[in-house]
């Protein structure tokens with residue numbers, strides 16, 4: 001890697017002589033290269049000028065977003081698509097604070113990120129200097145760890161630790177705040193080979209005794225169920241999960257973050273649980289006698305916060321790499337602290353078959369008889385139809401990102417993901433504006449893949465300025481706007497819980513998305529009917545570069561099934577579509 | 580149930596903010612936090628007095644452990660421990676009441692550390708309950724100002740605070 005840098009431009013001599021002194025910003029760049037960073041997402045400014053000067057050689061690819069929020073969501077998209085830490089750079093003050101939403105988003109979904117921010121000179125810190133923000137303080141609750149680098153000699157160790165912490169154990173965002181005098185400061189360069197962090201030793205191997213207890217519980221179980229979450233995807237344990245489920249004969253429900261962690265067309269799959277979950281998954285949760293949570297955190301969108309109505313007759317097994325997740329939301333009968341992949345492969349040895357045959361038949365029956373359903377129409381364009389069409393047209397071979405709202409749930413319900421890391425969404429924080437820039441990051445990670453950003457007319461307008469990025473870089477992201485002329489999910493809640501008092505959800509006066517895209521030199525189509533939709537989508541998919549399709553869907557379509565907040569999983573509203 | 584946590588942390592800038600912020604954010608209730616040097620250079624010992632049932636305390640410990648700057652966490656509730664707090668209290672007192680006050684504080688092994696024309700300062704150390712009792716007795720004289728350090732504590736004898744939970748991620 002060092003050679004790559006050495007080849008570029010006039011500084012080649014510097015880099016072959018280890019005794020030489022380098023500036024902090026050059027050291028940073030060398031560290032990033034040693035970490036194998038392929039692309040950095042960012043936005044420059046005064047406090048990071050030295051760093052951007054080092055980037056001038058082009059030794060590492062940099063993507064100039066149009067807003068720091070776009071940069072960090074793109075970095076997240078990259079990280080979610082690859083499992084490698086995403087790297088983002090922002091200047092001090094407003095640049096740094098524009099990262100906050102993305103940092104919180106990554107923290108909630110356990111996404112590895114290294115966020116590099118500039119800060120003012122150290123002698124100005126604390127003086128309310130121009131563009132000073134206490135970004136370490138602001139982000140303390142939403143980072144896995146953070147550093148304010150006060151000495152250029154510390155920089156290599158800090159960067160090494162930052163990548164290590166971000167990507168091991170339960171991954172998460174790490175912030176490295178670098179004052180300008182540190183990036184300008186000079187010292188020799190040595191990148192540490194190893195990290196020693198006394199207070200950070202993630203436990204990845206499960207305790208054998210707990211695995212034995214799991215075996216016993218399985219052998220006794222008549223109605224076992226697996227609740228698989230994002231941890232399956234993070235650990236790369238999808239094959240072990242399939243083997244486990246098939247060998248022990250246990251049906252599987254995957255949370256929003258777990259979609260793709262178990263094949264969406266597998267006979268043991270019951271769909272997603274929770275607020276917009278399937279009848280089969282929710283009823284299986286109500287009735288199971290053994291619930292095996294795997295890399296899932298029993299979020300209130302799954303349990304509805306009603307633990308009195310959640311798996312009440314079940315022994316709960318919880319496998320998670322983060323010990324603090326175990327016992328946080330539900331009482332656990334068998335705690336297994338460890339990496340999901342390692343824990344499952346340990347469990348596979350001597351894994352008994354459960355006595356679940358009748359149960360498996362029953363839940364499969366539920367899944368068949370009460371699948372996610374909608375009433376199709378030839379007059380208006382139905383969003384569910386659009387999602388199914390996206391699936392069919394690609395044979396499911398696509399990476400799909402979403403924003404937050406109804407369209408997100410429709411993707412979760414109607415696009416059966418076959419592979420991990422093919423569904424990229426903001427699960428925990430529920431961040432509008434996430435999906436489109438995330439698609440850019442995913443596309444950079446997988447240039448050959450079909451990357452589809454399914455977004456709402458609301459969410460798209462939060463980060464649509466990144467159209468400039470896909471246009472300029474000819475990044476072939478295909479944006480599918482499910483345009484219902486309103487903030488759909490909020491409208492749905494107002495319809496159901498506020499007597500149709502539609503307060504501030506009307507987006508009818510949005511810009512013309514086709515013209516908006518064209519203004520950025522991106523090809524675009526509009527579709528009002530199925531025929532137009534099919535045609536427009538076909539052309540968009542086969543267009544060589546980026547494309548936007550504005551699907552004008554029926555504005556009053558709702559997401560069903562639905563469990564109202566405060567209700568239990570036994571109180572599902574199936575929706576009138578499902579007569 | 581009241582618990583005293585002894586937490587070994589890296590002596591880093593902001594470590595107190597990290598710990599206090601975490602406890603606040605997770606909605607754990609804190610009675611006091613005191614922090615000072617430990618037996619090992621580079622590490623500080625933080626003593627946190629808090630309340631919670633068993634499950635809450637387990638979460639508190641696990642969440643603390645997630646902080647990279649936290650090296651060890653021990654609940655002193657499980658061990659016999661020496662627990663102390665320092666109290667300074669300025670009590671209204673003229674020449675007529677000084678003797679009386681000094682009689683009251685004597686059984687508490689407290690001492691008068693400053694005398695002014697209309698007030699004096701009493702210094703006392705001990706368990707929280709003892710200091711509370713002393714405060715109650717001093718109340719009738721008029722409490723002008725109070726400063727308490729919050730609890731600090733060490734496990735007794737062979738127990739070394741901080742071996743309870745292995746370092747985690």
Ligand SMILES: Cc1ncc(C[n+]2csc(CCOP(=O)(O)OP(=O)(O)O)c2C)c(N)n1
Pocket residue numbers: 403404405406407408430431432433455456457458459460482484486487488489490
């Ligand atoms: C940044 C942000 N602000 C507000 C919300 C609350 N919210 C959740 S869904 C939603 C409506 C989304 O509308 P749109 O993007 O058009 O998608 P749709 O629901 O119509 O598919 C809103 C406002 C949010 N999730 N994120």
